[in-house]
Amino acid sequence: MSKDLGKKIDSVFERYKNGDLSRRDFLKFVSITGAAVGLAGGPFGGLTSNAWAAKSIRFDGWGGTTSEAFRKHAFQPFTKATGVKVIDGEFGDMDTYLTRVKASFPPGGEFNLAHLSGLFDYARYVGLDLQVALDESKIPNLKNAMSAMTKPYRAITKGKLSAVPYDYGQTGIAYNTKHISKDKAEKLGASLLWDKDLNKKLGAFGDWRTNIWYAALHTGQNPNDIKDLKAVWNALKEQRKMMKKYWGSGAELMSLLANEEIYATTAWSGRVAALQAQKHPIAFLSPKNCYSWQECIFVMKGSNLDDAQKLLDFMLAPEAAIAVAIGQKYPPSLDPTKVPMPEEVKKLPAFDPTGKLEGYLFADPTYWNAKQLEWAEKWDRIKAGG
Amino acid sequence: MQHKIWRPLGLLSPALSAVFLLLVVPVCFVVVYSFWLRAPTGADIPAFQFGNYAKFFEDFFYPSILIRTIRVALETTVICVLMGYIPAYFFYKTETKHKSFLLLLVMLPFWISFIIRTMSWVNILGDTGLFNHLLIKFGILDSPLALLYNEGSVILGLVQYLLPFMILNVYVSLEGIDKSLTEAATSLGCTEWQAFKEVTLPLSLPGLSAGCLLVFVLTAGTYLSPMILGGPGNDMIANLIFKRVIGTLDWPFGSAISVILLGILSIIVFTYNRYLGIAQIFKSMQ
Numbered sequence: 001m002s003k004d005l006g007k008k009i010d011s012v013f014e015r016y017k018n019g020d021l022s023r024r025d026f027l028k029f030v031s032i033t034g035a036a037v038g039l040a041g042g043p044f045g046g047l048t049s050n051a052w053a054a055k056s057i058r059f060d061g062w063g064g065t066t067s068e069a070f071r072k073h074a075f076q077p078f079t080k081a082t083g084v085k086v087i088d089g090e091f092g093d094m095d096t097y098l099t100r101v102k103a104s105f106p107p108g109g110e111f112n113l114a115h116l117s118g119l120f121d122y123a124r125y126v127g128l129d130l131q132v133a134l135d136e137s138k139i140p141n142l143k144n145a146m147s148a149m150t151k152p153y154r155a156i157t158k159g160k161l162s163a164v165p166y167d168y169g170q171t172g173i174a175y176n177t178k179h180i181s182k183d184k185a186e187k188l189g190a191s192l193l194w195d196k197d198l199n200k201k202l203g204a205f206g207d208w209r210t211n212i213w214y215a216a217l218h219t220g221q222n223p224n225d226i227k228d229l230k231a232v233w234n235a236l237k238e239q240r241k242m243m244k245k246y247w248g249s250g251a252e253l254m255s256l257l258a259n260e261e262i263y264a265t266t267a268w269s270g271r272v273a274a275l276q277a278q279k280h281p282i283a284f285l286s287p288k289n290c291y292s293w294q295e296c297i298f299v300m301k302g303s304n305l306d307d308a309q310k311l312l313d314f315m316l317a318p319e320a321a322i323a324v325a326i327g328q329k330y331p332p333s334l335d336p337t338k339v340p341m342p343e344e345v346k347k348l349p350a351f352d353p354t355g356k357l358e359g360y361l362f363a364d365p366t367y368w369n370a371k372q373l374e375w376a377e378k379w380d381r382i383k384a385g386g
Numbered sequence: 387m388q389h390k391i392w393r394p395l396g397l398l399s400p401a402l403s404a405v406f407l408l409l410v411v412p413v414c415f416v417v418v419y420s421f422w423l424r425a426p427t428g429a430d431i432p433a434f435q436f437g438n439y440a441k442f443f444e445d446f447f448y449p450s451i452l453i454r455t456i457r458v459a460l461e462t463t464v465i466c467v468l469m470g471y472i473p474a475y476f477f478y479k480t481e482t483k484h485k486s487f488l489l490l491l492v493m494l495p496f497w498i499s500f501i502i503r504t505m506s507w508v509n510i511l512g513d514t515g516l517f518n519h520l521l522i523k524f525g526i527l528d529s530p531l532a533l534l535y536n537e538g539s540v541i542l543g544l545v546q547y548l549l550p551f552m553i554l555n556v557y558v559s560l561e562g563i564d565k566s567l568t569e570a571a572t573s574l575g576c577t578e579w580q581a582f583k584e585v586t587l588p589l590s591l592p593g594l595s596a597g598c599l600l601v602f603v604l605t606a607g608t609y610l611s612p613m614i615l616g617g618p619g620n621d622m623i624a625n626l627i628f629k630r631v632i633g634t635l636d637w638p639f640g641s642a643i644s645v646i647l648l649g650i651l652s653i654i655v656f657t658y659n660r661y662l663g664i665a666q667i668f669k670s671m672q
Contacts, residue, residue, distance in 0.1 A: 384619055385618065
């Protein structure tokens with residue numbers, strides 16, 4: 001413990017010397033650490049020694065089936081192979097996690113790797129100066145990842161990477177095939193979520209970004225360049241009147257669809273695959289310009305890069321990445337033209353056999369992050385009936 | 387003499403330190419944050435300005451959610467009073483040897499996670515839930531009733547959560563009443579109802595009002611029940627704080643809303659103590 005603590009203090013001191021940390025922040029860190037170690041030395045000794053154990057690295061992910069897949073197919077074999085223990089944390093959603101990271105001291109200090117969603121989150125972490133520069137020569141399996149997935153990250157961090165792409169998916173439309181025909185769903189596309197026949201049987205992910213994206217599609221606009229914002233707000237107001245529930249978690253989404261509380265909703269492709277595996281009559285519709293996203297494993301500033309890079313390389317190895325993909329039901333970032341994929345992966349919703357992701361529309365991080373504060377507040381007002 | 391002064395302070399110091407470190411200091415942080423600004427990246431910029439407070443009152447949206455919160459808190463409190471007093475009175479009057487077991491039943495819900503208790507309503511009130519299933523099965527209805535994701539289901543979840551607080555507060559107050567007082571009243575010609583109205587009810591008001599205050603304050607600060615059981619338009623002020631702090635990383639504005647809520651609740655508690663103290667209520671009953 002003292003060895004790791006020493007390393008941590010050394011790294012903070014290094015940041016202080018480099019001018020990354022003010023003298024006040026450095027003294028704050030030293031005093032808080034002293035107080036924390038003093039307090040934790042007693043009854044919480046076991047807890048801290050576990051968290052600070054030599055040869056350990058912290059990983060935060062989405063929990064549930066996703067974490068199970070990571071634990072079983074990546075972390076346990078990694079620990080067995082290298083002796084480095086992966087401390088497996090969970091978060092409910094990206095915003096909550098970012099708040100925790102921001103609240104840690106120094107920001108990001110107690111966190112190492114995280115399974116981040118979307119390019120905009122990568123950009124948000126970089127915006128808060130939490131990034132590192134990975135040494136790609138120490139992650140040889142990165143060469144198997146689709147270049148279409150690494151390119152956008154490089155654009156944000158000026159050619160460098162602070163994360164490796166890990167999987168991708170779509171927020172499309174899930175609908176109950178007992179109540180909505182395939183023909184109707186395909187004919188209406190995104191406008192299915194405005195179908196008056198589904199009054200009070202509609203759901204949607206409560207997130208501002210997803211709702212605005214689909215309102216843009218419904219009003220015939222490019223979600224990454226919305227020209228008629230008023231039409232978007234009006235569409236969302238109209239849709240709200242027909243809405244039964246804005247859901248907030250994957251578990252809630254699955255419960256609403258499985259219990260037939262709602263017949264159609266925006267939905268995460270992996271969760272729909274999980275419902276289909278349970279034999280629920282739920283289909284997944286990927287309308288034109290469907291909201292696509294990619295997830296990455298981000299490395300926080302202050303982490304032990306050697307261990308982090310070892311873990312990233314291990315996780316990108318085809319056997320681990322494919323097993324995790326099957327477990328969490330999202331296609332891996334590996335290029336299927338370089339790495340042969342089993343049938344189970346090929347059948348996953350949103351899987352792209354070309355490895356080029358052409359036709360997949362991702363949220364432009366610069367565009368969406370710049371609008372976040374204004375649009376999220378406006379969305380809250382509409383959602384609340386304002 | 388000096389020893390006499392320091393001894394109670396020494397004994398109180400662990401509790402005072404805990405309150406200071408875990409309540410006063412964080413509240414001070416929240417107050418300071420409420421004057422800061424949010425950078426476009428989500429970082430915080432130290433400042434001293436009242437823009438966050440002005441934003442709250444710039445139109446009716448945020449105040450309307452605050453008003454809704456207070457209304458829901460009042461409705462929940464009234465329902466808890468009506469539903470809580472009767473079982474508490476029963477526990478007070480009953481001579482059964484199973485009284486401890488009955489009290490244990492009141493506490494039983496605390497053994498289950500609040501989230502699970504709240505989520506369970508989805509399976510009871512949902513379109514395919516138990517209630518609708520039975521109504522449709524017995525031919526009472528053709529299509530399910532919309533029992534879930536509205537203000538009614540939010541209040542139901544809150545009552546389920548808070549009712550034990552009310553029952554226990556009232557019961558503790560009733561238990562302190564000497565039963566011979568009501569016997570004396572009835573022996574002097576009062577009916578059972580008059581004895582209750584003139585003796586038991588006034589003497590139980592401290593517990594009832596403490597229960598009301600507790601239920602009101604806890605309801606005003608809740609966010610899980612509206613999130614799980616509410617529909618569009620059932621958000622309460624704590625949901626708004628959550629969205630600002632977590633959703634948009636706007637800690638300064640979230641802090642300003644928290645300070646406003648804290649201020650209003652403090653005024654209510656202060657007013658209650660100052661003007662609706664139990665002595666005043668007792669006098670009005672006479």
